[in-house]
Amino acid sequence: MDCRDKNCPEHGELATRGATILGRVVSDKMQKTVTVKAEYTVKVPKYQRYKRKHSKIKAHKPDCIDVKIGDMVQIAECRPLSKTVHFAVIKKVTAADALKEKAMPVEVERPGAQPKKKSQSTEPKLEPKEKPKKEPEAETKEE
Numbered sequence: 001m002d003c004r005d006k007n008c009p010e011h012g013e014l015a016t017r018g019a020t021i022l023g024r025v026v027s028d029k030m031q032k033t034v035t036v037k038a039e040y041t042v043k044v045p046k047y048q049r050y051k052r053k054h055s056k057i058k059a060h061k062p063d064c065i066d067v068k069i070g071d072m073v074q075i076a077e078c079r080p081l082s083k084t085v086h087f088a089v090i091k092k093v094t095a096a097d098a099l100k101e102k103a104m105p106v107e108v109e110r111p112g113a114q115p116k117k118k119s120q121s122t123e124p125k126l127e128p129k130e131k132p133k134k135e136p137e138a139e140t141k142e143e
């Protein structure tokens with residue numbers, strides 16, 4: 001297919017770096033941009049369980065990739081293409097691919113990033129759990 005999109009990660013000049021995310025297209029109304037919903041889980045320490053969260057990411061859709069609402073896509077982080085677009089669709093993921101890879105909903109690859117240091121103090125801080133005293137405002141409205 002003839003692809004003349006200069007912002008195509010494959011045929012154009014757009015370089016991708018940073019995160020690669022797997023998501024589902026939830027909007028294809030824009031001409032060269034799709035909205036991708038990525039689901040991920042966040043651990044809730046209090047209950048030792050995971051909470052499902054999602055984010056909507058706008059991604060540039062190159063001419064050579066035809067995706068519609070409901071399609072799974074792989075998007076890669078790139079330079080900001082507009083105020084809200086800093087991802088580009090790199091491929092359409094079929095159900096077979098997704099099964100094969102068994103990928104997590106969100107794959108974040110940050111080669112340059114260093115792992116966060118866990119700074120855990122050995123002694124738990126004993127903070128007084130006193131609610132700030134809010135005295136009811138003495139308002140006596142006499143009419």
Ligand SMILES: [Zn+2]
Pocket residue numbers: 003004005008009010011012062063064065
């Ligand atoms: Zn292309």
